[in-house]
Amino acid sequence: MIKVQNLTKTFVSHIKEPGLKGSLKALVKREKKTKEALKSINLEIKQGEIIGLIGANGAGKTTLVKILSGIVHPTSGEATVLGFKPWERQNEYRKQMSLIMGQKAQVWWDLPALDSFLLLKEIYQIPDKIYKNNIEFLADTLMVKDQLRTQVRKLSLGERMKIELMAALLHRPQVIFMDEPTIGLDLSSQRAVREFMKNYQKEFKPITILTSHYMEDIKELCPRVVIIKEGEFVFDGALSQIQRLLGDEKCLSVTTKENTFKVNVPRTELSTKTAEIFKTNEVLDLNIHDPSIEDVIESIMKHGMNPK
Amino acid sequence: MNWWRFVVANEIRKILAFRSDFWVTFLGQTLVLILIARALWQSIFAANNTEVMEGFTLPMMTLYYIIVPIGNKILTGENVGFLAREIYDGSFNRYLVYPISFFQYKTLTYLTHSVFYALQLVLIYLLFNFFTPEGITLNLLANLAAGVSVFIFASYVFCMLAMAIELISLWADNIWSLMVMVRFFVYFLGGSYMPLNFFPDWAEKILNYTPFPYLVSLPIRTTMGLASSSEIQQGLILLLSWAILFHLMAKLLWHKGESRYSGVGI
Numbered sequence: 001m002i003k004v005q006n007l008t009k010t011f012v013s014h015i016k017e018p019g020l021k022g023s024l025k026a027l028v029k030r031e032k033k034t035k036e037a038l039k040s041i042n043l044e045i046k047q048g049e050i051i052g053l054i055g056a057n058g059a060g061k062t063t064l065v066k067i068l069s070g071i072v073h074p075t076s077g078e079a080t081v082l083g084f085k086p087w088e089r090q091n092e093y094r095k096q097m098s099l100i101m102g103q104k105a106q107v108w109w110d111l112p113a114l115d116s117f118l119l120l121k122e123i124y125q126i127p128d129k130i131y132k133n134n135i136e137f138l139a140d141t142l143m144v145k146d147q148l149r150t151q152v153r154k155l156s157l158g159e160r161m162k163i164e165l166m167a168a169l170l171h172r173p174q175v176i177f178m179d180e181p182t183i184g185l186d187l188s189s190q191r192a193v194r195e196f197m198k199n200y201q202k203e204f205k206p207i208t209i210l211t212s213h214y215m216e217d218i219k220e221l222c223p224r225v226v227i228i229k230e231g232e233f234v235f236d237g238a239l240s241q242i243q244r245l246l247g248d249e250k251c252l253s254v255t256t257k258e259n260t261f262k263v264n265v266p267r268t269e270l271s272t273k274t275a276e277i278f279k280t281n282e283v284l285d286l287n288i289h290d291p292s293i294e295d296v297i298e299s300i301m302k303h304g305m306n307p308k
Numbered sequence: 309m310n311w312w313r314f315v316v317a318n319e320i321r322k323i324l325a326f327r328s329d330f331w332v333t334f335l336g337q338t339l340v341l342i343l344i345a346r347a348l349w350q351s352i353f354a355a356n357n358t359e360v361m362e363g364f365t366l367p368m369m370t371l372y373y374i375i376v377p378i379g380n381k382i383l384t385g386e387n388v389g390f391l392a393r394e395i396y397d398g399s400f401n402r403y404l405v406y407p408i409s410f411f412q413y414k415t416l417t418y419l420t421h422s423v424f425y426a427l428q429l430v431l432i433y434l435l436f437n438f439f440t441p442e443g444i445t446l447n448l449l450a451n452l453a454a455g456v457s458v459f460i461f462a463s464y465v466f467c468m469l470a471m472a473i474e475l476i477s478l479w480a481d482n483i484w485s486l487m488v489m490v491r492f493f494v495y496f497l498g499g500s501y502m503p504l505n506f507f508p509d510w511a512e513k514i515l516n517y518t519p520f521p522y523l524v525s526l527p528i529r530t531t532m533g534l535a536s537s538s539e540i541q542q543g544l545i546l547l548l549s550w551a552i553l554f555h556l557m558a559k560l561l562w563h564k565g566e567s568r569y570s571g572v573g574i
Contacts, residue, residue, distance in 0.1 A: 011570060066401075066571045069405055070404055070405065071401050071404045071405065071569070071571040072569065072570060072571050073566070073567040073569075089404060091407035091408075094405060094406065094407035095407045097405070098405075099401075099405050101401075104398055104399070104401065105399075106402050106405075108318065108322065110322050110325045110326075111318060111321055111322060111325065115318055115321055116318075118314060118318075119311065119314045119315065119318050120406075121314075122310050122311035122313075122314045123311050123314075123406050123407065123408050124407065151325065
């Protein structure tokens with residue numbers, strides 16, 4: 001179980017004015033800027049649950065993942081994962097946890113994956129038989145059997161991500177943190193990773209926190225969604241609840257001679273707004289439908305819980 | 309501690325991963341070093357019209373300058389920035405996630421590189437002496453074994469020093485210039501640029517209170533058979549004291565830095 005109470009993280013960075021003058025000034029005096037990446041957040045996740053953590057860039061998703069995986073200390077507040085304080089980095093905790101970062105390789109680039117896996121086998125003290133079974137299971141399911149003996153740096157982005165997944169899951173972790181695992185992958189690789197994670201979650205039931213900018217990942221994998229905006233949770237609930245948040249609105253998708261745009265309109269103003277659009281544009285196509293999950297989330301990320 | 313073995317094995321695999329780089333480093337550099345050292349010091353001795361300079365004959369001086377660059381490589385193991393670079397680009401995160409001590413992991417990878425360069429030293433040393441009138445004697449082999457051991461131990465001490473300094477990058481993003489400066493001081497005051505015999509007496513005396521001569525000059529002199537056994541023993545004890553001090557410094561900086569580490573990277 002993951003339990004987070006009033007967790008806050010503040011980062012201090014330095015500001016430098018642009019240009020040579022700014023660089024010279026910074027040599028003598030630097031201004032500090034404090035940013036609250038997480039503002040007293042609370043969260044509970046049960047064993048076997050997978051949640052989607054979504055938010056704009058810089059909203060605090062990765063900071064939360066880094067704190068829960070023990071990389072970063074919080075400024076204040078409490079968090080326990082499987083009963084451990086992550087930032088104390090006890091080996092008993094680290095043996096049960098895994099972190100996958102889509103933008104950062106964990107395996108060693110200059111070596112074939114199997115060499116990295118052998119080292120991980122020793123680091124996590126995985127017995128021979130379980131190691132062999134896990135390698136076979138993961139390589140088969142992810143379809144990377146032929147890539148295990150090639151230097152990781154020579155693999156395609158999609159293949160590398162699959163290798164990262166294998167490395168992270170070799171020791172069958174009970175807690176998995178996935179930070180944008182499908183970033184930069186083509187559609188078929190994204191689908192393969194999603195399908196794999198879906199089946200893995202079903203079979204082994206770890207606690208999983210997934211951050212992603214791709215709504216397909218969230219829709220496919222996460223029955224529960226947490227939306228974070230400027231370090232605060234603005235929504236924590238079932239994915240199915242999200243669409244209902246804009247229940248009194250309709251979305252107009254309009255294609256004109258010049259461009260295509262979408263606009264959310266209260267049901268009561270639907271006819272007025274539609275007439276106005278026809279009057280002011282040369283409309284080629286117009287669709288009236290319920291706002292999609294993406295529309296609602298985008299709206300929440302922009303305007304908070306009073307989406308417009 | 310079985311993972312130690314695999315860390316070393318992986319590091320060796322990494323060194324051997326690039327065939328051309330391996331052979332150029334291992335053989336090419338070695339032969340070039342012999343030719344340059346020989347030509348340079350032959351001209352210097354001829355210009356000064358002397359056979360001995362500060363106790364060094366031409367073959368001794370040539371050997372000294374052959375040992376220096378390889379010795380520096382043994383000393384700096386995985387190279388300057390081995391930790392700071394990973395902290396800067398974010399790959400350091402993996403040591404915080406894996407259930408192992410990052411201190412042990414990085415020390416092992418560092419020393420693996422040192423041992424690899426030590427093998428290079430053995431090869432070049434034997435090659436050089438093979439063509440001398442005395443040839444390869446038992447005494448020479450004993451000096452070589454002692455020299456390589458002192459080099460590896462000095463490399464461990466330098467690793468602790470480098471770790472202590474590079475951990476500063478946990479909160480100060482870029483400490484590259486500091487590391488370059490430290491390396492320059494170690495090389496210059498340790499005797500890499502010229503043997504310490506060329507320094508004034510007072511400077512030599514002051515230097516004995518610093519770790520520098522024990523990191524560079526002592527292992528070279530041991531390899532060449534110029535250091536007495538009591539000098540080696542005393543040097544090793546001093547190196548051990550410096551190792552403990554640097555290790556404590558590194559631990560202190562780690563405790564200060566780890567809570568301020570932001571885990572950002574490229």
